[in-house]
Amino acid sequence: GEDVEQSLFLSVREGDSSVINCTYTDSSSTYLYWYKQEPGAGLQLLTYIFSNMDMKQDQRLTVLLNKKDKHLSLRIADTQTGDSAIYFCAESILTNFNKFYFGSGTKLNVKP
């Protein structure tokens, strides 16, 4: 399968910005996603970006895509304690939209 990699942990203070990074290997990626998983819950789609875009902004969330480096990032502005969760990067590829590849998840800890 494809490799999607993320760092495992990130700790920030409330009110700061958080930046969660992800790298992927397949250059034919079509959609790249960010999901949030709160304790004991399933995954919730936060945002996604199509591979012909460089940036997408949605309220406090900014997604940046660097296709040359195969690097995706999620920036959360004004991070709140309610943002504490595990964040997963995922991709689906051009040759099969029905297969999804997830990173290992980044656990974000927001300190008051």
Add this chain to the structure above:
Amino acid sequence: EAQVTQNPRYLITVTGKKLTVTCSQNMNHEYMSWYRQDPGLGLRQIYYSMNVEVTDKGDVPEGYKVSRKEKRNFPLILESPSPNQTSLYFCASRGTSGRVGGSNEQFFGPGTRLTVL
């Protein structure tokens, strides 16, 4: 309320005893999928289904079976569970069939925590 439901939510069983985890969605979605989540490995796709009677393997299908006899249901079957199938399992569904231009958003169930002794 639009949702994906899974049953049971928790299951402890023994090696070799066949089990089925059910998944149902009420959104009339064509696409459904099963994942397992393991620490440090993220989610890995087991099987997916693009419509009734159409299923295909994901990345880790060994030891699992699925069926899609009705659009709303997509059960995951473990014929002879083994301890390495101890994991957290998620079912997901999606409305589009994967056309470029759609959001491709998947809706996830709450998860089933399976322990095989």
